[in-house]
Amino acid sequence: MPRVQRSPPATPQETDNNPPIFSTPDLFSKPNEPDTANITSRTKRQRPDYSPECEVKTFEDKIMKLFTAWKTDQESLLKKLTSELTEIKLQNVEIQKTNAETLKTVEFLSQDYDSIKKSLQKLETENNEQRNYIVNLEKKIEDLQSSSRSACIEIRNVPEVEKETAGDLTSIVLKTFETIQPSENTPQLRDVYRLPGKKGSSRPIVAEFLTVPSKIQVLEACRAFNKGLPSTEKLNTGHIGVPGQVKPVYIADHLPRSQRQLFFEARSFAKTNKYKFCWSQNGKIFLRKSEGMDSVIIRSTACLKKLLTIEK
Structure with missing residues (x-):
């Protein structure tokens, strides 16, 4: 048999004639103090970790950490660049000093070069004069040898x-x-x-x-x-x-030795270039292309080269 529940008795309605009845009167309440005894404090419920507010805060923390790390890296890089720039400036100062010293050295060497160049030109002039003098002496010696022979x-x-x-x-x-x-x-x-x-x-x-x-x-x-x-x-x-x-x-x-060598070269030239006559007379060497033509005096190998140019 089912259990039958009974309804609770009705609570009498509060009216002006029937004031509320309290079981325990407030004996210590002050007359001017508002009645807050029945006000209870509300405890705030903590949000769960998966709430949108927590996700936003976590994202902000990550961004701040990244920004802090980036700032630290940038400051480190800036310090490094500043240090390198300072070192480059010092190196630049040293290079400028070295360049100044090098410029002085180059100027000094340039002056020495000009002096050496003048000396070489003077020596070259003297050498040419001595060479011409030696050539004249050789000619005189050859003439003496020719006259003696x-x-x-x-x-x-x-x-x-x-x-x-x-x-x-x-x-x-x-x-x-x-x-x-x-x-x-x-x-x-x-x-x-x-x-x-x-x-x-x-x-x-x-x-x-x-x-x-x-x-x-x-x-x-x-x-x-x-x-x-x-x-x-x-x-x-x-x-x-x-x-x-x-x-x-x-x-x-x-003939003297120098003339003998020239005579040998003249005979070879005559044979190669079909000159019919090659002879020496009174210390002089002669070439003739054929009978009836003028003879050519050969005084040096330059004469043979000149004849070779004419032949070509």
Whole structure:
């Protein structure tokens, strides 16, 4: 059987005739004091962590932390930049000092360079003067040598006899003269000797006459003897009685060493460039292209270079 609940009795209504009845009168209340005894304080309920207000506050805290960290980094970076700028300024000051010292050094070196340049120019001028003086001296020496050899001839390609004496050389020279000019009087000799050279080579024989006309006479006689003859019948060792294999014999002016080298180059030039004649006479070297043409005096290798330019 279901339980039956009874309603509570009705509370009598408060009216002017029926005032409220309190069980415990307020014996200690003051007449002028407002009646707040029945007012109770309200405790504020704490918000949960997931509320929007907490999320905003947490975001603000994060932003502040980031801003604080960024500010700290910026201050550190600014201090570092300030320190580096200060160091750069100090370095700049040192560089300026170094540049000033370098500029002074450059100016000093420039002055020294100008002084050295003037000295070098002076030395170069003196050197050119000395060189010209030496060239003039060499020409004078060559002239003296040519004049001292003006009565000398060379007889080339005559083999050297073992234990050869001055008498043997004189005999060879006289036989040569008799071969090329048998009807003429034999020219008188002043000296006969061989030039220095390598062992085993046919060193030229130098025959020195008493007079220049005697030398010229022998040279003309040699040209006349060889003229018109084939190469095998021209003056050779067989004509002068030298034993052994027959070799051609050449008679020419006796030139100084520098002139001999020039004569050798002139003969090579003549052979290469088809010059028909190349000879020396009275210490001078001549070239001629062909018969009937003018002869050219060769005084130096520059003359050969000039001729080569003309040929081209």
